[in-house]
Amino acid sequence: GAGVSQTPSNKVTEKGKYVELRCDPISGHTALYWYRQSLGQGPEFLIYFQGTGAADDSGLPNDRFFAVRPEGSVSTLKIQRTERGDSAVYLCASSLTSGARQETQYFGPGTRLLVL
Amino acid sequence: QQPVQSPQAVILREGEDAVINCSSSKALYSVHWYRQKHGEAPVFLMILLKGGEQKGHEKISASFNEKKQQSSLYLTASQLSYSGTYFCGTERYSGGGADGLTFGKGTHLIIQP
Numbered sequence: 743g744a745g746v747s748q749t750p751s752n753k754v755t756e757k758g759k760y761v762e763l764r765c766d767p768i769s770g771h772t773a774l775y776w777y778r779q780s781l782g783q784g785p786e787f788l789i790y791f792q793g794t795g796a797a798d799d800s801g802l803p804n805d806r807f808f809a810v811r812p813e814g815s816v817s818t819l820k821i822q823r824t825e826r827g828d829s830a831v832y833l834c835a836s837s838l839t840s841g842a843r844q845e846t847q848y849f850g851p852g853t854r855l856l857v858l
Numbered sequence: 859q860q861p862v863q864s865p866q867a868v869i870l871r872e873g874e875d876a877v878i879n880c881s882s883s884k885a886l887y888s889v890h891w892y893r894q895k896h897g898e899a900p901v902f903l904m905i906l907l908k909g910g911e912q913k914g915h916e917k918i919s920a921s922f923n924e925k926k927q928q929s930s931l932y933l934t935a936s937q938l939s940y941s942g943t944y945f946c947g948t949e950r951y952s953g954g955g956a957d958g959l960t961f962g963k964g965t966h967l968i969i970q971p
Contacts, residue, residue: 746899775958784860784945784961785900798950798957833899844888844907847959849899 744768746850748834754856755824763819763853767836774817775847776809777833785833785849791817824857831855859883861948863962870936870969878965880946881928889922889929890947890959893940900945903931933967941969 747766755761767774773792777785787801791811799809806824811817821828831854835847861882868876880889887908892900906922906929918940920931933940943966947959 777958782963784947784964785959787950787958787960790958801958844905846902846905847890848902849892851899 746834746836746848748832748850748853750853751851752854752856754858756858757824757826759824759857761821761824761855763821763832763855765817765819765834765836765850767815767817767834768848771836771838771848772814773837773839773845773847774811775835775837776817776819777835777849779831779833779852781830788819821855824855826857829855829857860960861889861946861962863944863946863965865965866963867966868968870967872938872969872971873935876933876936876967878931878933878944878946878967879928880930880948880962881926882948884927884948886922886924886927886929886948888949889920891920891929891931892945892947892961893942894945894964895942903944936967936969938969938971941967943967 749764775790776788779785789799789809790797794814806822809819831852833852834850837845837847861880864879889906891903894900917934922929943964945961945964947961950958950960
């Protein structure tokens with residue numbers, strides 16, 4: 743079946759601009775996660791959704807970052823007033839359910855964001 | 859706290875074995891292992907659970923030592939396809955439940971023919 747998909751695959755923007763990154767999870771997966779991966783580092787947690795609500799957004803670096811999942815499926819990560827330090831690969835993952843630590847998180851291919 | 863992985867990098871000849879370690883300063887209930895090839899998404903390998911047995915996946919297996927708060931990934935008779943960066947992930951909160959993972963910095967594995 744289809745895996746996690748993310749669009750766009752690459753995004754180049756100028757400092758100060760607004761960007762939206764989209765994630766389409768595996769069908770039927772109720773939990774959705776956003777991570778950010780900088781060069782040479784492991785993925786860094788940003789936010790976790792259970793259904794439509796953000797269950798944990800403590801990883802968002804500041805108030806320029808916001809994410810939504812209005813219908814409990816597709817999610818959009820929004821970054822306002824982008825800065826060069828926001829350049830990274832933004833990864834989305836989904837898992838079947840929540841409440842079970844043995845749930846596997848399946849990652850999408852990521853969106854490579856470059857802020858000039 | 860971010861788990862610590864060792865070694866940072868390993869270079870092997872095809873057919874050799876490797877061990878990758880993942881240690882945490884906090885109590886662990888589960889450890890998730892992933893492999894990532896350059897420019898690709900992390901691919902799930904296995905989950906080790908507290909109280910669970912050692913798990914295996916092809917010629918890749920792993921163990922989980924709760925007392926030492928560490929997990930080890932074993933790659934035997936390595937193949938060229940095993941090349942990549944291996945990450946371990948641990949739960950952000952010890953209270954359980956599905957939540958985001960905290961990943962180590964990764965171990966770069968290079969398999970040479």
